[in-house]
Amino acid sequence: MSRVDVPLLSHDMRLAISREGGFAYLPGLAAPREIECERLSDDKCARLGEWLSRLANVPEASTTGADRRCFRLTLSSRRTGEACWQRRLDEPCAPAWLVRLWRDGESALDEDDPAT
Amino acid sequence: MGRTVATPCGFMPPHVLERVAAQGSVRLRRCAQQTLEADHWFRQRGASAPQRDAARAVAGRPDRRIHSAENEQTLPGRLVRDEGQPASGDPAVDEAYEWLGATYRFYWEVFGRDSIDAKGMPLIGTVHYARDYDNAFWNGSQMVFGDGDGDLFRRFTAAPEVVAHELTHGVIERDVGLVYADQAGALNESLADVFGVLVKQYHADESPQAADWLIGAALLTDRVQGRALRSMAAPGTAYDDPVLGRDPQPGHMRDFVDTQADNGGVHINSGIPNRAFYLAAVALEAPAWESVAPVWYAAMRDDALSRESDFAAFAALTVAHARRQHGEGSREARAVDDAWREVGVVS
CATH class of the missing domain: 1.10.390.10 (Neutral Protease Domain 2)
Incomplete structure (x- = not known):
């Protein structure tokens, strides 16, 4: 389960995106954004898979320092709850589409260009 | 589900309460990876950290350098107040300068410690980091402070204990390197x-x-x-x-x-x-x-x-x-x- 091996998305999967770290742990702001692949059209599911595959080029979150924030992404099976893929990315390294996905949920998948 | 509250910084509302059901095996892998990376860092620590500037450092006096990221995320940003310069008129800059100085004085006068590394390391702080940024952190070589979103949080330089908290992470890192987990x-x-x-x-x-x-x-x-x-x-x-x-x-x-x-x-x-x-x-x-x-x-x-x-x-x-x-x-x-x-x- 290396970070380059993004599994092929299926409708059984759930993507959880959480923003972690920071000066304080604030429970009200810590809940993960969850995206159920079952609710996505085939096109959006494919787009999400393609975006996630681009994260292979983004370094894993640094473990130096303290109070730094990062994004955690976890793909898991809805049926078993078992996680099959996970990444942690430093906040400044997170691509804009990931921040939009975390902030806005699956509506962010309406936009074609993940580079913006 | 929790109410949706739009904030300038784009905080996600507490709309989903179910937590990630990550498996132990994933956690163990994460912990192992963190430990390995931290070990590597611990061996390499100090290699890229700012060093004492012999031309300007005097034991018992801080060597502060306050930068502005000008709402970007590039560090350290533009130098806006160097040691000994008068107040800039920018509250975030001047608070960072003052509280880093107060923290230096505390460590020096109470413990006889000369800065973060006990060897006169410059105190590098960056303010105005990113936009509406609700955080302050230590990145391994400097302190970073956001302006806050103005809705929930004010600027993170406003509290001396927060500035001192971040500097102290540097002290802890140099002295014991406690694993951050x-x-x-x-x-x-x-x-x-x-x-x-x-x-x-x-x-x-x-x-x-x-x-x-x-x-x-x-x-x-x-x-x-x-x-x-x-x-x-x-x-x-x-x-x-x-x-x-x-x-x-x-x-x-x-x-x-x-x-x-x-x-x-x-x-x-x-x-x-x-x-x-x-x-x-x-x-x-x-x-x-x-x-x-x-x-x-x-x-x-x-x-x-x-x-x-x-x-x-x-x-x-x-x-x-x-x-x-x-x-x-x-x-x-x-x-x-x-x-x-x-x-x-x-x-």
């Missing part, structure tokens, strides 16, 4: 809070009885239902707000939070050693920087403290140093021992 990480966070609040009390010449023992009180806007981000005197009572949620800190080991969130609860379980320090300090009449601070400082620097030490290991060291510094049956030694017992770390 689980109990060792919570101890790391607690030490940053302890010395952060000590800087505030030392600067204000406050007794432990008069101090508020709050972390981040000046950061919260009037819209937040809370007093601060943490309370060392009463962990778990700092805030209870519809957006932020309820302060999750325990003040006793029976309420220890076993979680994968927050690097294993580093900002959550730090409430336990935080309260131990508070209890020890208020049990004595002397200012905290004279009574228990030297005990905590000596324990932090003790070679017996490992990178993965837990609360109990640190507690034992503080008791040993209290006895060494003040005597076997001294009030100070009893206060420290009693404090750890009261929070359930020592039985």
Whole structure:
């Protein structure tokens, strides 16, 4: 389960995106954004898979320092709850589409260009 | 589901309550990876850290360099106030300069320590980091402060204990390198809070009885239902707000939070050693920087403290140093021992 091996998305999967770290742990702001692949059209599911595959080029979150924030992404099976893929990315390294996905949920998948 | 609240910084509302059901195997892999990376960092530490500038550094005087990221995320940004320069008129710049100076003075006058590395390391701070940024952090070589979103949080330089907290992470990193996860990480966070609040009390010449023992009180806007981000005197009572949620800190080991969130609860379980320090300090009449601070400082620097030490290991060291510094049956030694017992770390 290396970070380059993004599994092929299926409708059984759930993507959880959480923003972690920071000066304080604030429970009200810590809940993960969850995206159920079952609710996505085939096109959006494919787009999400393609975006996630681009994260292979983004370094894993640094473990130096303290109070730094990062994004955690976890793909898991809805049926078993078992996680099959996970990444942690430093906040400044997170691509804009990931921040939009975390902030806005699956509506962010309406936009074609993940580079913006 | 929780209400949706749009904030300028784009905080996600608490609309999904179910937590990630990550498996143990994933967690173990994460922990192993963190340990390996941290080990690598520990061996390499200092390699890229700013070094003492012999031409300008004088022991006993800080060497501050305040930069502005100008709302970008590039560090350190543009130098806006160098050591000895007059106030800039920018509150964030001048607060960072003042509180980094106050923190330097505390470490120098109380412990004879010359900066983060005890060798005159420049104090590099960056303000105006990103846009509406609700955070402050230590990145391994400098301190970084956001402006806050103005809705929930004010600028993070407004509170001296927050600035001192971040600088202290550098001190902890140089002295012991406590792993930033689980109990060792919570101890790391607690030490940053302890010395952060000590800087505030030392600067204000406050007794432990008069101090508020709050972390981040000046950061919260009037819209937040809370007093601060943490309370060392009463962990778990700092805030209870519809957006932020309820302060999750325990003040006793029976309420220890076993979680994968927050690097294993580093900002959550730090409430336990935080309260131990508070209890020890208020049990004595002397200012905290004279009574228990030297005990905590000596324990932090003790070679017996490992990178993965837990609360109990640190507690034992503080008791040993209290006895060494003040005597076997001294009030100070009893206060420290009693404090750890009261929070359930020592039985």
